[in-house]
Amino acid sequence: LIIHVGNNYARSVKSIEKIEPDLVYFIYSKTHEPFIEKIIDLSPFSFEKRKCFIEDFQSIKESYEKSKQIFKELKNEEYEIHVGVSNGTKAMVVGLSLASVGYECEFSYVGSVEGGRKENGDVKEGSEKVFDEFHPMKQLATIEINRAKRYFNNYQFGESLSYFEKARNSSYNPKRMDIYIKIVKLYQYWDK
Numbered sequence: 198l199i200i201h202v203g204n205n206y207a208r209s210v211k212s213i214e215k216i217e218p219d220l221v222y223f224i225y226s227k228t229h230e231p232f233i234e235k236i237i238d239l240s241p242f243s244f245e246k247r248k249c250f251i252e253d254f255q256s257i258k259e260s261y262e263k264s265k266q267i268f269k270e271l272k273n274e275e276y277e278i279h280v281g282v283s284n285g286t287k288a289m290v291v292g293l294s295l296a297s298v299g300y301e302c303e304f305s306y307v308g309s310v311e312g313g314r315k316e317n318g319d320v321k322e323g324s325e326k327v328f329d330e331f332h333p334m335k336q337l338a339t340i341e342i343n344r345a346k347r348y349f350n351n352y353q354f355g356e357s358l359s360y361f362e363k364a365r366n367s368s369y370n371p372k373r374m375d376i377y378i379k380i381v382k383l384y385q386y387w388d389k
Contacts, residue, residue, distance in 0.1 A: 199224065199267055199278065199293065201285025206232040208283040208307040208325060210239045215327040216279050216305065220245040222267055224289065226254035251289065260285075260292025268300045278302035299366065305329050338364045345377070354385035 198218035200209050202225035213221060213236070221244050223233050230250075237246065249263050271278050280302050282290050297304075305327050313324025345360035358381045365374035 198222070198281060199264070199271075200281035200283075201225070201289050201293070202229040202232050202236065203284030203286075204229070204232075205284060205320075206236050206239075207322065208320075209236045209281065211307050211325045211327050212281040212283065212305055213240045213244070216281075217242065218244055218279065220247065220271075220276065222247045222249060222271070224249045224251060224260070224263065224267070224285065224293070226251050228254075254286050255288050257288045257292045257295075260289045261295050262292075264293040264296035268296055268302075272300060280304050281307070283307035303329065342377075345381075349381060349384070352388065354381050354388060357381050358385065 198212060198216050198220070199222045200212060202209065202223050209232075221236075223236075223246065225233060225248065227250075233246075233248065249267055251259055251263060253259050268278065278297075278300060280293060280297055282294065282304060283306050285293070307320070307325050307327050309320040309324045310326045313321050313326070315321055341360045341364035345357045345364060348354070348357035348360060358378065361374055361377045361381060365371050365378065
């Protein structure tokens with residue numbers, strides 16, 4: 198689980214309770230470092246902990262670069278990756294989300310149960326609920342696949358191949374994309 202550490206550390210605890218990760222990677226700024234220990238203390242079970250310090254919590258670029266390193270590290274260690282986007286600044290969340298492109302991962306968000314928000318929109322304590330979200334790249338892959346199919350059905354195999362390859366780079370099912378690519382190449386070869 199990759200999460201940001203922010204003022205509302207109860208959200209992080211809720212995410213940990215729901216996902217039950219073997220490892221939690223905390224992304225934090227100097228101001229929020231003390232909250233890491235509070236999250237660990239309030240969590241119902243133990244897990245491996247890793248930390249990533251962000252110097253400028255308002256920098257999308259720094260958040261992206263540091264998050265990308267985390268994704269590579271966890272992918273090399275063959276972890277199933279979950280991303281919590283409930284804490285941190287908007288820049289930190291955007292950087293983390295952008296870094297997830299090309300990686301198979303699940304997203305979660307801590308919102309509230311029905312009627313669990315204050316007048317200002319904040320979640321009332323004890324009303325937190327973890328929502329599983331789809332990875333935004335799944336939608337992009339679907340768009341690319343539909344384009345590829347349209348080109349294929351119009352005998353435009355080169356264009357079809359191009360879109361299937363784009364879908365493969367953003368898809369959760371590269372094996373299926375490889376099959377589609379082989380089929381298109383076969384038809385393209387046959388057509389020539």
